[in-house]
Amino acid sequence: MAFPLKAEHASETEDSESDQKTVKFVVVKKREEDLPREQLDITSFEAMMLPHLDAAHNLARWLLRNEEDAQDVVQEAYLRAFKAFRGFHGSNGRAWLLTIVRNTSYTLLKKNHTVDLTTTFDEEIHASGQESLTPAAILENSEDAKLMTDAMDELPAEFREILSLRHQEGLSYKEISDITHIPLGTVMSRLARARAKLKECLAAHIGKEK
Amino acid sequence: MNCEESMKLMDAYLDGELDPITSQTIERHLRDCPNCDEVYETHGSLIRAIGNATPYYRAPAGLRERIQSSLREEVAERPRRTFTRDAQLLVPREQPERRTVLFGTPWNWMGLAAAVLLAAVVALNLVPRLQRPGADQFLATQLIANHVRSLMANHLTDVASSDQHTVKPWLDTKVDFAPPVVDLSSEGFPLVGGRLDYLDQRPVVALIYQRRKHFINLFVWPAESNASRAMNAISRQGYQLLHWADSDFNYWAVSDVNANDLQTFKQQFEGQTSHH
Numbered sequence: 001m002a003f004p005l006k007a008e009h010a011s012e013t014e015d016s017e018s019d020q021k022t023v024k025f026v027v028v029k030k031r032e033e034d035l036p037r038e039q040l041d042i043t044s045f046e047a048m049m050l051p052h053l054d055a056a057h058n059l060a061r062w063l064l065r066n067e068e069d070a071q072d073v074v075q076e077a078y079l080r081a082f083k084a085f086r087g088f089h090g091s092n093g094r095a096w097l098l099t100i101v102r103n104t105s106y107t108l109l110k111k112n113h114t115v116d117l118t119t120t121f122d123e124e125i126h127a128s129g130q131e132s133l134t135p136a137a138i139l140e141n142s143e144d145a146k147l148m149t150d151a152m153d154e155l156p157a158e159f160r161e162i163l164s165l166r167h168q169e170g171l172s173y174k175e176i177s178d179i180t181h182i183p184l185g186t187v188m189s190r191l192a193r194a195r196a197k198l199k200e201c202l203a204a205h206i207g208k209e210k
Numbered sequence: 211m212n213c214e215e216s217m218k219l220m221d222a223y224l225d226g227e228l229d230p231i232t233s234q235t236i237e238r239h240l241r242d243c244p245n246c247d248e249v250y251e252t253h254g255s256l257i258r259a260i261g262n263a264t265p266y267y268r269a270p271a272g273l274r275e276r277i278q279s280s281l282r283e284e285v286a287e288r289p290r291r292t293f294t295r296d297a298q299l300l301v302p303r304e305q306p307e308r309r310t311v312l313f314g315t316p317w318n319w320m321g322l323a324a325a326v327l328l329a330a331v332v333a334l335n336l337v338p339r340l341q342r343p344g345a346d347q348f349l350a351t352q353l354i355a356n357h358v359r360s361l362m363a364n365h366l367t368d369v370a371s372s373d374q375h376t377v378k379p380w381l382d383t384k385v386d387f388a389p390p391v392v393d394l395s396s397e398g399f400p401l402v403g404g405r406l407d408y409l410d411q412r413p414v415v416a417l418i419y420q421r422r423k424h425f426i427n428l429f430v431w432p433a434e435s436n437a438s439r440a441m442n443a444i445s446r447q448g449y450q451l452l453h454w455a456d457s458d459f460n461y462w463a464v465s466d467v468n469a470n471d472l473q474t475f476k477q478q479f480e481g482q483t484s485h486h
Contacts, residue, residue: 042281045281046278054269056269057267058267062267071270074273075273075276075277075280079277079281079284135256136252139256139259142256142260145265148260148263148264149263152260152264163264168264173227174355183447184354184355185358185362188222188227188362192221195221195260198260
């Protein structure tokens, strides 16, 4: 039942973000007509956040599994980030931006009901008796990019997300915990489960091909 | 360490997320256990393959420009939304004709509304700022991580003993300071043992106490002469943290017991150590 919870959390985060939007709006009022300052805002925002564009796009692309949606979400996330930028005082811009990309992605997944769909993943497809495959056989095929990508795309969103953050962004458990709002211990166990599931999916795919 | 424990920690070990002492314990186990060693070997290769074999989807050409222009549109729209209203607030006397009606509302009501909004802004801005990670917050994060790790990796103690006369000499040989160690069994906080840990890039001592089924990690290291003696209680992620200091040592207690229990613990600990 992790997913309904996840969805609820995503909407909570949305709420707190819209609060920040209100904040932004009013603060800006005091500085009206001050276009150069707005330009300055854009410049410093872009200098800090655009270097993470690839990371933002990669995460959205893995979560949404669709290029068009990924681009829309990234654009929307940057806009949200910009509106909340004056409330950002941390040093880890990438983690902050990825949190927003993630929340925006989940909002869309929720809207499209894709989150629910991914939870039906499991037994029927993957209990197809691939136990005979040895870890070594799985490993042999693990360099096959297509196999690996297909297997990963089959995983639930929370597994795709954590694998991408860990293996593609190389983030620490602590950073992943900050971005996904889950405790450190859960990061460890979820990552282990995600890898185990990935192995199963790989085995299933290898089995199919043979 | 047995095989089952080593399997449970495999992912965290391969990710380099375990404390050095637990890592060493695992390494020792792997040297002695070819089965586990092989599983670690294949799992490690698979983990490396995940990053290598999956595509990293770089942002396509054009997305950057799309974002940049949407930001500029956003900024261009802002004055339109806010200009008239603010002009009224700033220069009401020069534009009396606008003063009377603005969106059908007298301007002073807009002023009041703005004031209320401003107060809300101040309040809203203040809250995250208070929660902003300062030095203490950063330390708190580390403290919780160490506390969690000590329970997660089943590596609560290096020296397990409820006898302060066993724990203290052991610790004294391991670090270059001599932390006070007292057993608080009669006060409801039995001493479980001691452990070496790292915080803020320095070795520290962790004393472990038990409160019913909960554990308290009490981290101790020498106080700097100019350090603040202020007591500081933080509650985060369901954990309670309590900081205090005396002339020699810094103390941080971390636990999932309630705040009152932790305060009691601190008082008992201080009461007992001051007699020594």
